[in-house]
Amino acid sequence: MSIRRLPEHLVNRIAAGEVVERPASALKELVENAVDAGAMRIDVRLSAGGIDLIDVSDDGCGMTPADMALALERHATSKLPGDDIEHVATMGFRGEALPSIASVARLSLESRVRGADGWRRVVDNGRVVEEAPAALPPGTRVRVEGLFEKVPARRKFLRTPRSEYAAALDVMKRLAMARPDIGFSLEHDGRRTLSVPPGQTRPERVAALTDRDLAENSVAVDLVRGDYQLGGVAGIPTFNRGAADHQYLFVNGRPVKDRLLIGAVRGAYADFLARDRHPVVALFLDLPPTEVDVNVHPAKTEVRFRDATLVRGMIVSGLRRALEEAGHRSAQPAAADALGLWQAEPVASPGPAMPLWSQGGEPRAQGYAQFHDRRPTFSPPPMARAEPAYAPLPESVSHPMGVARGQVNKTYIVAEAEDGLVIVDQHAAHERLVLERMRRALEGGTIASQALLLPEVVELEEPACDRLEERAAELAEFGLDLERFGPNAVLVRATPALLGHGDVKSLVTDLADELAAFDQALSLKEKLEAVAATMACHGSVRAGRVLSVAEMNALLREMEVTPHSGQCNHGRPTWIKLAHGDIEKLFGRR
Template sequence: MTLAEGGLSRVEVADDGCGMTPPELAMALERHCTSKLPDERIEAVETLGFRGEALPSIASVARLTIESRPAGADGWRRVVDNGTVVAEGPAALPPGTRIVMEELFARVPARRKFLRSARSEYAACLDAVRRLAMARPDVAFSVEHDGRRVLTVAAAESRPQRVAALTDRALADNAVTIDWVRDDLVLGGVAGLPTFHRGVADHQYLFVNGRPVKDRLLIGAIRGAYAEMMPRDRHAVVALFLDLPSTEVDVNVHPAKTEVRFRDPALVRGLIVSGLRRALDGAGHRVVQRPTEAALGMWQPEPAIPNTPHPASWPSPVQGSVFERRTDFFTALPQARAEPAWAPPPETATHPLGVARGQVAKTYVVAEAEDGLVLVDQHAAHERLVLERMRAALAGGRIAAQALLLPEVVELDEAACDRLEARAPELAEFGLELERFGVHAMLVRTTPALLGQADPKGLVTDLADELGAFDEALSLRERLDHVAATMACHGSVRAGRTLSVAEMNALLREMEATPHSGQCNHGRPTWVKLQMADVEKLFGRR
């Protein structure tokens, strides 16, 4: 494909396909003469186009040149200028077809003034080519804009390879493959890890029976699948390919064929949510690992301090303080703690997240893995672990409740009490039993046993706020996930708590065995790794 001025002045599309004979080329420019429907069953459309209107419509408002040559035959050329054939004859070109559009809306100024800027039209053309290239990984694509090659993708062996080539090369290492079948519906594609996200949803590609679409139902299903695993202002990177019988989907609801309607939308939405979550469950504790260049740039050695005294001249320690005398260049030594090693530490090679070596700022666990250093946010990690425990307990029936010795009264505004009272049966499934206690208060009788010594007032207040922010269109399952996430935050290990080495290692081992433990309930990463190669670079060893 070749563009000039974003496609406003010229668009050229060429292929190396089977080509067309002169009669076929003439018919391609006649309205409704290239319908691909084998019969009158318009509800069973299986091709991208079917009414034969695109080329004649373009030729009626622009100068259109078509050249085509079948293998083993001569080429032929036909030129149509705003609906009138102005030239026709032999053409020299390799086997295939070449179509050139020029002077779009030159004679329809009322339409031309509504075209967007060259940059916007160029972005739209490039996005269309990307989506077509994803749908057909067996075909090579290239795009030139104003004499500059801007996109080149070779024929790929698989969809994941093509998707990574067209979106972000790092996606190949930070994504999971989707392969899910339910009845006659097949869902495939790739989905980025929850920690591999973007600020806008421009990297969500959806295909139905090979057709690129932009459908609200599918986008909502993606959002639901990533719920509680991604920050609310971030968007997943996914490419989903849904294949189903043509009788189960209507593609003729929008002239651009970008919107579709399903016979059973609930089944399709459930398939996408289940397929995505199953694939993400298989990712386990994986998280985006490559630190950014900006983060690595912070690990720089401090400049040497001039006139540093020799160690022999350092001040002597004095009882009762770290140093009684200080200079401008010397600060107090960090205070550390040590524990007796009753047994040799475990081997790092047997654990993906390594073994605990210490704790920093009473918030981050430092572990040594076979290939690098691992930093774990203890609160974020334990928050995810508690949430997954609650989900597992809820799937088994009901979460165990822990009765309060004395029921606690929590004062709230009337609207918040109304919301909690309406959701009381759902909250009871989590072990949180509430009763209305007047107009502006709720009585807390039990809290979830999984949370331990929870703060009833803070928990109920946060739940009231979350319920107020819920969309009424959310399903019961999605509302329960929101509730579970809020409760898990209150029941997790807080930052600022000192952990023993045994507790740190227990946290690491449970993270390795728990799905989605690579991100907290708000979508932030729970652990990061600094590869040994990066450590060696920081010290100039490589």
């Protein structure tokens, strides 16, 4: 059999396999082109999840008829003016997308440069079928119909329109989040499912695309190190989710799915969240184009950093710093709703509040439900830094957590702050305080390690052993002494004394897996923290203990100065606040 050079249309189809695997990936390429064209508005229409139709129109710079012909050639692009692939400033640059899509669908391209006439070019599965003048506003409009209709092998692998639509929506959200200055809209089968105006700020855009409550339950991340700049929003730990689907990373405005992000986010939130809860974050990393390689994969969802350790360090410390500032903030949807109302003129009548609360949990739930839909749209001032509109008692002025007024059910401390009623779960709060104290002690001293009489040999794969060996010094600081023992095993000589008679083998295996997945030895620290947390739990005030007013006040004052006191060790809130306005709402006075 002789070797032959493949014809152009086959080459395009092969390339289409890499770039376009499903409607969502075609949509991504088209919207990215629109973004690169400098559009201010991008409107997308889909039908049947994009399988039948993808229609992207923008108000960007447009193309001349000659450019349009060229744009449908392979490796033709306007985005690399020089020959320098190291300095990619646009989303696309490979010049593959349009010809690839055109080779597997019916693609009609209409474009008009400002001050010139529009032109239209239709390509059906790689063959030009129509070329004519067209009437349209300045910009470009691309219609892709019948994707993979002539490629049954691919068509078979498409999912249902619903799940194709879900993928397309995710792509749109990521792209829209990356560019808050551009307006986006998405219409699916005639129903408008996404619409964001141009000229938003990042937090507004992120909140609009994820969860409306995020705006009030997040902190801003802002960290600059040399040429690297990290910005974005991070949800506070009590605002968590069951799945890690709301974690976004943008590198130079490009949405990226990277395991580096997952590991770094987990590391940053490790002390605040249970293992199966996930925070909401959207991080924007800007760095010189030479520091990152985006040309890893045709779909460009993966990138390679020249200095991955620095990037990870920045994400972890940026998030940590932002969360430190969150201090004792605590939030949950109900408290956030209540918070939105606090600015109303307060009525200083703490008296009726007590009988209300003694009715149990149900009135609270109803009360919140009533004013849930009347949430104001403005962004409220940060919790616990209230302006003194009215001071009911002089001593409460300087205390954001208020002054203890009593104890309910021997479990909850009721305090009166200047802006409302604070309810504290005494066990959860004290547990957190004890843990923070213990953690400071742990950080201050060295971790005692118990040497093993019979060193334990743990057999692992060679790369896993290499990774562990590389981090041996770091692990030794946590009290785990490892030594390489032949190519496929490590020898454990000492373990952290706190862990007692743990299962050494599974600990080391877990660590090796984590180093592979996240490049971080999380579980060792987590295990130590877990022991500390158990001890903190035993060493703290239990629910059901009667506290004196002095004790309650001492607890509140300590919460104000302890970082991360707003959530317990499992990410639940330790306190909630009911503003005066909310109390009035509950009585129907306003």
